[in-house]
Amino acid sequence: MSRSTLLWSIALAAAAVVIPFYLDASWLQDGLFAMAAAIGAIGLNLLTGATGQLSMGHAFFLAVGAFGYVYFASLPEEGAHSLGGLGLPTPVAAVLAVLLAGVAGGLFSPIAARLKGAYLGIATLALIFIGQFAMSNATPVTGGHNGRPVPPLEVFGFVFADTPDAPLVIAGVPFGALERLWFLGIVLLLGAGLFARGVLRGRPGRAMNTIRDHEIAAGVMGVPVARYRAGVFVLSSMYGGLAGVLIALVFQQTVPDYFGLLLALSYLAMIIIGGLGSVAGAVIGAVFVSMLPRLLTRYSDALPLIVQPGQEGVGAAEAAQILYGLAVVVVVLFLPGGLLGLVNQLRLRINRRVASAPAAKHSLTPTPETRN
Amino acid sequence: MITFIELLVNGISIGAVYALIALGFVVIFKATEVVNFAHASLLLVGGFIIAKTHEALGFWAALLLGLAGAAVLGALIEFLVIRRANVVNHSVLAIVTIGVDIVLTTELTRQIGTEVLALGDPWGSEVLHLGAINIPLARIAALLAASAVIAAFLLAFKYTNWGVAMRATAEDAETAALMGVRRGRVSMGAWAVAGALAALAALFMCIFPTPGLDRTVTATAMKAFPAAILGGLDSTTGALAGGLIIGVTESLVGGYQGELVFLGRGLGDVAPFLVMIIVLLIRPAGLFGTRELARV
Amino acid sequence: MSDTYQPDGTEAASPAEAIPPLEVRDVTVRFAGLTALDSVSFTVAPGSVHAVIGPNGAGKSTCFNVLSGVYRATSGSVRFGAAELTALPPHRIAALGMARTFQNIALSPHLSVRDNMMLGRHRLTRAGFLSAGLRLPSARREAARHGERVAEIAAFVGLTGQLATPVGLLPYGVQKRVELARALCMEPKLLMLDEPVAGMNGGERREMAELIIAVRESLGISILLVEHDMGMVMRLADAVTVLDFGKRIADGPPERVQNDPEVIRAYLGATSETEEAST
Amino acid sequence: SEKATGGGAEAPASGDGVKTGPGVTAGTISIGMMTDLTGPYASFGKSLTNAQQLYFEQVNAAGGVCGRKLEAVVRDHGYDVQKAVAAYTEIGPKVVAMAHVVGSPMVNAVKQRIEADKMLTIPQAWATSLLGSEPIQVTATTYDIDMINAVDFLAKEKGVKSGDKIGHLYFEGDYGESALNGSKFAAEKLGLELVEQKIKATDQDMTAQVAAFKKAGVKAVLVSVGPRQTASLVGVSLAGGMDIPFVGSNSAYSPQLLPTPAGPALLKDFYYMTGGAPIGSDLPALKKLADDYKAKYPKDAIDSGVSAGYTAAGIVVDALKKACESKDLTRAGVVTAHRSQNAWGQEYGGTMDFTVFDKPASLRSYVAKPDKDALGGAVVFKDASESDLVKEYQVPVG
Amino acid sequence: MNVHDPGPPGDSGLTVRDLAVSYGPVTALRGISLDVPRGSVVTVLGGNGAGKSTLLRAISGTLRFHRGGITAGEIGFDRARLSGAATSAVVSHGVVQVPEGRKVFARMTVEENLRAGALGARDRRAAAEARERVLTLFPVLAERARQRAGLLSGGEQQMLAIGRALMARPKMLLLDEPTLGLAPMMAARIADTVREINSQGTTVLLVEQNAAMALSLASHAYVLEVGEIVLSGPAAELAESDEVRRRYLGIGDDRDEALLSGAAPARPALTRWSA
Ligand SMILES: Nc1ncnc2c1ncn2[C@@H]1O[C@H](COP(=O)(O)OP(=O)(O)OP(=O)(O)O)[C@@H](O)[C@H]1O
Ligand SMILES: Nc1ncnc2c1ncn2[C@@H]1O[C@H](COP(=O)(O)OP(=O)(O)OP(=O)(O)O)[C@@H](O)[C@H]1O
Numbered sequence A: 001m002s003r004s005t006l007l008w009s010i011a012l013a014a015a016a017v018v019i020p021f022y023l024d025a026s027w028l029q030d031g032l033f034a035m036a037a038a039i040g041a042i043g044l045n046l047l048t049g050a051t052g053q054l055s056m057g058h059a060f061f062l063a064v065g066a067f068g069y070v071y072f073a074s075l076p077e078e079g080a081h082s083l084g085g086l087g088l089p090t091p092v093a094a095v096l097a098v099l100l101a102g103v104a105g106g107l108f109s110p111i112a113a114r115l116k117g118a119y120l121g122i123a124t125l126a127l128i129f130i131g132q133f134a135m136s137n138a139t140p141v142t143g144g145h146n147g148r149p150v151p152p153l154e155v156f157g158f159v160f161a162d163t164p165d166a167p168l169v170i171a172g173v174p175f176g177a178l179e180r181l182w183f184l185g186i187v188l189l190l191g192a193g194l195f196a197r198g199v200l201r202g203r204p205g206r207a208m209n210t211i212r213d214h215e216i217a218a219g220v221m222g223v224p225v226a227r228y229r230a231g232v233f234v235l236s237s238m239y240g241g242l243a244g245v246l247i248a249l250v251f252q253q254t255v256p257d258y259f260g261l262l263l264a265l266s267y268l269a270m271i272i273i274g275g276l277g278s279v280a281g282a283v284i285g286a287v288f289v290s291m292l293p294r295l296l297t298r299y300s301d302a303l304p305l306i307v308q309p310g311q312e313g314v315g316a317a318e319a320a321q322i323l324y325g326l327a328v329v330v331v332v333l334f335l336p337g338g339l340l341g342l343v344n345q346l347r348l349r350i351n352r353r354v355a356s357a358p359a360a361k362h363s364l365t366p367t368p369e370t371r372n
Numbered sequence B: 001m002i003t004f005i006e007l008l009v010n011g012i013s014i015g016a017v018y019a020l021i022a023l024g025f026v027v028i029f030k031a032t033e034v035v036n037f038a039h040a041s042l043l044l045v046g047g048f049i050i051a052k053t054h055e056a057l058g059f060w061a062a063l064l065l066g067l068a069g070a071a072v073l074g075a076l077i078e079f080l081v082i083r084r085a086n087v088v089n090h091s092v093l094a095i096v097t098i099g100v101d102i103v104l105t106t107e108l109t110r111q112i113g114t115e116v117l118a119l120g121d122p123w124g125s126e127v128l129h130l131g132a133i134n135i136p137l138a139r140i141a142a143l144l145a146a147s148a149v150i151a152a153f154l155l156a157f158k159y160t161n162w163g164v165a166m167r168a169t170a171e172d173a174e175t176a177a178l179m180g181v182r183r184g185r186v187s188m189g190a191w192a193v194a195g196a197l198a199a200l201a202a203l204f205m206c207i208f209p210t211p212g213l214d215r216t217v218t219a220t221a222m223k224a225f226p227a228a229i230l231g232g233l234d235s236t237t238g239a240l241a242g243g244l245i246i247g248v249t250e251s252l253v254g255g256y257q258g259e260l261v262f263l264g265r266g267l268g269d270v271a272p273f274l275v276m277i278i279v280l281l282i283r284p285a286g287l288f289g290t291r292e293l294a295r296v
Numbered sequence C: 001m002s003d004t005y006q007p008d009g010t011e012a013a014s015p016a017e018a019i020p021p022l023e024v025r026d027v028t029v030r031f032a033g034l035t036a037l038d039s040v041s042f043t044v045a046p047g048s049v050h051a052v053i054g055p056n057g058a059g060k061s062t063c064f065n066v067l068s069g070v071y072r073a074t075s076g077s078v079r080f081g082a083a084e085l086t087a088l089p090p091h092r093i094a095a096l097g098m099a100r101t102f103q104n105i106a107l108s109p110h111l112s113v114r115d116n117m118m119l120g121r122h123r124l125t126r127a128g129f130l131s132a133g134l135r136l137p138s139a140r141r142e143a144a145r146h147g148e149r150v151a152e153i154a155a156f157v158g159l160t161g162q163l164a165t166p167v168g169l170l171p172y173g174v175q176k177r178v179e180l181a182r183a184l185c186m187e188p189k190l191l192m193l194d195e196p197v198a199g200m201n202g203g204e205r206r207e208m209a210e211l212i213i214a215v216r217e218s219l220g221i222s223i224l225l226v227e228h229d230m231g232m233v234m235r236l237a238d239a240v241t242v243l244d245f246g247k248r249i250a251d252g253p254p255e256r257v258q259n260d261p262e263v264i265r266a267y268l269g270a271t272s273e274t275e276e277a278s279t
Numbered sequence D: 001s002e003k004a005t006g007g008g009a010e011a012p013a014s015g016d017g018v019k020t021g022p023g024v025t026a027g028t029i030s031i032g033m034m035t036d037l038t039g040p041y042a043s044f045g046k047s048l049t050n051a052q053q054l055y056f057e058q059v060n061a062a063g064g065v066c067g068r069k070l071e072a073v074v075r076d077h078g079y080d081v082q083k084a085v086a087a088y089t090e091i092g093p094k095v096v097a098m099a100h101v102v103g104s105p106m107v108n109a110v111k112q113r114i115e116a117d118k119m120l121t122i123p124q125a126w127a128t129s130l131l132g133s134e135p136i137q138v139t140a141t142t143y144d145i146d147m148i149n150a151v152d153f154l155a156k157e158k159g160v161k162s163g164d165k166i167g168h169l170y171f172e173g174d175y176g177e178s179a180l181n182g183s184k185f186a187a188e189k190l191g192l193e194l195v196e197q198k199i200k201a202t203d204q205d206m207t208a209q210v211a212a213f214k215k216a217g218v219k220a221v222l223v224s225v226g227p228r229q230t231a232s233l234v235g236v237s238l239a240g241g242m243d244i245p246f247v248g249s250n251s252a253y254s255p256q257l258l259p260t261p262a263g264p265a266l267l268k269d270f271y272y273m274t275g276g277a278p279i280g281s282d283l284p285a286l287k288k289l290a291d292d293y294k295a296k297y298p299k300d301a302i303d304s305g306v307s308a309g310y311t312a313a314g315i316v317v318d319a320l321k322k323a324c325e326s327k328d329l330t331r332a333g334v335v336t337a338h339r340s341q342n343a344w345g346q347e348y349g350g351t352m353d354f355t356v357f358d359k360p361a362s363l364r365s366y367v368a369k370p371d372k373d374a375l376g377g378a379v380v381f382k383d384a385s386e387s388d389l390v391k392e393y394q395v396p397v398g
Numbered sequence E: 001m002n003v004h005d006p007g008p009p010g011d012s013g014l015t016v017r018d019l020a021v022s023y024g025p026v027t028a029l030r031g032i033s034l035d036v037p038r039g040s041v042v043t044v045l046g047g048n049g050a051g052k053s054t055l056l057r058a059i060s061g062t063l064r065f066h067r068g069g070i071t072a073g074e075i076g077f078d079r080a081r082l083s084g085a086a087t088s089a090v091v092s093h094g095v096v097q098v099p100e101g102r103k104v105f106a107r108m109t110v111e112e113n114l115r116a117g118a119l120g121a122r123d124r125r126a127a128a129e130a131r132e133r134v135l136t137l138f139p140v141l142a143e144r145a146r147q148r149a150g151l152l153s154g155g156e157q158q159m160l161a162i163g164r165a166l167m168a169r170p171k172m173l174l175l176d177e178p179t180l181g182l183a184p185m186m187a188a189r190i191a192d193t194v195r196e197i198n199s200q201g202t203t204v205l206l207v208e209q210n211a212a213m214a215l216s217l218a219s220h221a222y223v224l225e226v227g228e229i230v231l232s233g234p235a236a237e238l239a240e241s242d243e244v245r246r247r248y249l250g251i252g253d254d255r256d257e258a259l260l261s262g263a264a265p266a267r268p269a270l271t272r273w274s275a
């Protein structure tokens, strides 16, 4: 089991390193969106999956991260709209942006602590609308509706941007912004994933799960429930903030419209489709939800019954949309453990076949790997 | 003062439409504990059928057909999707309804295309003048219809076992079955009713003073969320109260935007949510909702 | 075992002294239009088994809920040694060394028995988000050490074979034992058991009774017990408090209480089958 | 890898001595369109796309440009910023110019890259935030110019005078705020008091706003919202006995509204400003366009998107032709060629000056009036003109 | 005491033949055959996890709620075949279950819970009568009529669960551990109630951990272990058997005690935790 895990990890790592050398920018960009989504989804899964606090407002914290980064990193600008900024070194700005998202989460957590279930869900939905309102009114910070350009990240003189004057070429492949960000994304995702896994498998994870399953029991067993709930909310918001920073870096321009209702709901879809409560589930779900529509649009020409833009009939984007909706329904209906459940089942089957059934151990437990 | 009264009356009449939508949420929540994100597509279907058939059938027949069509669609969603989703976690079911909504809305907006469809209602752009106050006739109709429907639901929940069966099924389907409740029938019925309510709401949402049915109508359904929550997701009275509060809030904030400008422009959109949050802070299950109480 | 870690300094060498008495004084709990506990007082002597009995709805679980901080008493005081409990939230009370089980099982069904038991160690461990997320050596050492103790307790309760099984898949009786094991994992000074043998048959009840006796013998802690099985109460308890409609109607050694006419009227009834069965 | 060989190639000259870059091969020139076919502006996006494809076909039938056939690469972003960014990343490297991009948020999201790529781009939005960028060409006027001209029109022909109040209903966002800049400026110049009402695209019912206008006692209302909101505003006002003129931005009107209950109100005293001539005008070029369009897309309605798209396609193709003359079909070459023209588009009813890019290409707006029988649902009410106010106006850029 | 009138087999009372049930890959019952003649009280004993609740679920048709199903065998009641029927159909045949663990509708009031119990019944007047009877049986339910059921004490909830089932005026009552958590007096009251409704003609299948009570009520008993019936016979006889006395009644002399502690694995000692 652990050997196969190791092999898998090595294969994945190799693929991750090789990909930027072969795939073109738009694939890398899709990949980066998926990575950012995965980080955000891991955070949401800590909150909703592991602790049972439904949040439909995750996109708000992404926005805080994105705009926080831009504000901290940009220099003030005079112009039609004068824009503020602190002009901090970009890595500092990124860290501060993540912390800011955490603070935003902390501010909301007293509300979150009082509400449950659907009520909490819709209350967090309010964050989206309030966020949109704030973003469009706080023009000096956010740049209003058009957002503002994102200063590229620069770590020890290495810039995560296109540098036409001093092109970086590795193995004959020009490394532009996306290629460079790709590796940053991988590192961030890996770090975020491992951290969350540690949290879930350790003492905090058990406390969170018990709060989800039986809040009163958790308190009686010594878990400071309110503090934990707030803590998880802050942590999850920080994940959202980190995802926001990464998205800003990939976009190169922050746009308030992006952090809307659709985004928030798609994060919820990610963790449910992937499998509630686990890191791997969040990642699988994020990749699925963010890549599926792109893949469908891209290859829609190959799909039957699809007409070209401008013609009568079901267009590519519509078909993609419909298939996406159907996929959501089908996954939830037929894969109760989410995609992760499916993956685990397949792995189990493969392993069993490999182990060629030494007295196929009859166990009561379908080992629902809900916690890794 | 006249402006205030006019805004108030206007808010109440928009609120009646929100209340109808919110009531749809409430019915489904009562029966299946699902927050139904597919409600918008039920609205669209209802409105679309009315718009497409009113010329051939006349308005009233078209309305009936629209109610029936949306009800059938609601029942179908229940039968094909909700019933088959064997999940414990209700937020998972909410996501399923999002999937359903994406599919239906995409197809319906494709059908509607770029048109703005009139619904052929008998009230047109007529306005009732009460002194200095003007109220569109369509809005009065909406208010009357919503009041009648909500009163009917209150009575139905009180004097028939339907409500008990619904709540029992929602809370524990297995035990409800042991009481002889046919789960399928109860929840399918609820979805059908919610569909019909959506169609009725669609009618009032798409006639004067709004220009007609087009693809953007679904966005309005979102505004009924704070209404339903604020009143209490499982309360009929709550749907009415929530709808009215949201309608009036929106109308007043919109109308006094000039005076409220220090709070930022475009407040009308967030105000309902702010009101909702304030109410929830005081009453975590809404004004009339059942409080979640646990004991050990 | 003897590394530098010292989670709770009070757990010193001679425990019998370390275990304080629990004093319940004039505790009243009112719900809208209902007095669930009406000025109830009793004392649990250190190291004793104290039973609380009474008809259904008498207020026994409510009493537990007050003691563990789930309900706030309308008035009255509860002292555990020097600490006044009535104003404390549940986790602070847990930190004082009070553990309980629940009348209706309150475990996390998806978590394994081991994880459920590890939750009981929450108050004795320290790893927070940061150290768990970063897997700091201190967190790992802590987890390993407490994992050993969990295994020890599991062996004691007879759950060694089920440690990895998700609790939800276990039969009711076994889940009841997991509840007890989780409470033991808190290394309590006072253990509160709310109907530990409900839903068990005679044989299983006897095993559970033996387990409780073993706990008390090997740990010397106080045990507060709510149970309707009078046979078991008679066998285990050093003292019994009887509640009826929230009022204390009797208090004292089991034999005396058993023959108290008021108790017989309110609770035991003339000839009870349970009694017949368990004597 | 494939990427290794492909990257960094510097614009080679092809066989015919024309320098080429991305999007141009020996036989084809690829031109991008980032449009909205599934979102809120789907009808507009569809007209734009249709009209531009029609234009390209006509050019191809006449032999193409520079011996090459034009090829459209269309991506639908459904008015979603992320999809637009993704679409740009996907088709950006494959095209020489963008014949239209719907939505100013979308253009803004990829603005930096457009500038880095020197990609001639025609946004289908008229916000001032799009000005000031060399490769980005806003056609004709911007929203603020239209509104200044509108206020001038109200003052000259609708009896609005100093001390009066006028209302302005506008969308939050670029569109509305650009327009508001214009109305604020003009109102101040003429001593009018402006009553602002900001709404969102999801707002449908304008009763509250009408009440506010009525309370303030406005003499006229400027309208910079979507067609649905316009219809509601005008309908409710008239029904409530507020019989005043309304002047909209070019995006505030759509002929689809005429059959709805708001139709009569729109026909009564509503006008809208537009930099390009409405397709219902008498210009021969537009008449021909209408006929060709009807022949090719018999089922589709004709609206402002048709002429807007067609004109934008013309701008791009003329830039390509000019670039071909100077034997440089690289993107930079196309932009340079484009920026060398200072009086483009007489046949479409307005000349545009492309040599400066921090000012609108034109300051003249038409006043159009809805008309049931006219093509595109509107006729020219007042020919394109530039008010005196506009001359004093300093356009905010960026 | 029992109104015992065993009609021709198959057309009266409940019959279970060769029943097998599994939850996915797990077989929970196999080869179960038992009879509950019309008008009788029959009890099923068995340890935790033996499959008692599973048997009742199979009869009521609620296995599918647990991802389980009948894999073989037949269940009949009077002339009707219950295996394969929907739960609501089983209820309409008059077979009503009080499920294990109370399962009151926690968010509904006591009153509404009782109304829910009558949902299967058509006859309004009969329902009113049933309500009368339930409230005399458990007066506390009348006192708490407007209280949320989830806030009742454990025992009160159990009373509510039984009362709710009686609201349907069943022909046959399936009771899954009805005295769980009830005070001795109340348990005795339940026993009397079972006796009383049985004497009024209701057939009862009783699953009980309180074996003493169960055996005193029942005419016939079955003992279930790990999914199979290992013992069956007249209740009185079983009550005398050593096996049943030791395992289910918890009664044993010293010899048994020794046997028990010998059989059980020695409990390792638990030392005090010292950090
Ligand atoms: N949160 C609450 N709100 C309202 N009433 C409550 C609440 N908790 C308990 N009660 C009521 O208080 C009374 C005492 O309940 P409690 O659970 O303490 O009884 P108990 O002695 O444990 O009974 P049992 O033996 O049946 O478990 C009951 O009548 C119950 O309905
Ligand atoms: N939903 C389920 N999925 C899988 N296995 C199950 C399920 N429910 C019960 N089982 C298994 O079936 C067997 C019989 O369980 P059942 O609940 O019928 O026992 P029981 O005799 O009622 O026990 P108890 O006295 O504890 O109530 C047990 O081994 C149990 O683990």
Ligand SMILES: [Mg+2]
Residues within 6 Å of the ligand: C060, C061, C062, C103, E153, E154, E155
């Ligand atoms: Mg109790």
Ligand SMILES: [Mg+2]
Residues within 6 Å of the ligand: E052, E053, E054, E100, E176
């Ligand atoms: Mg059972």
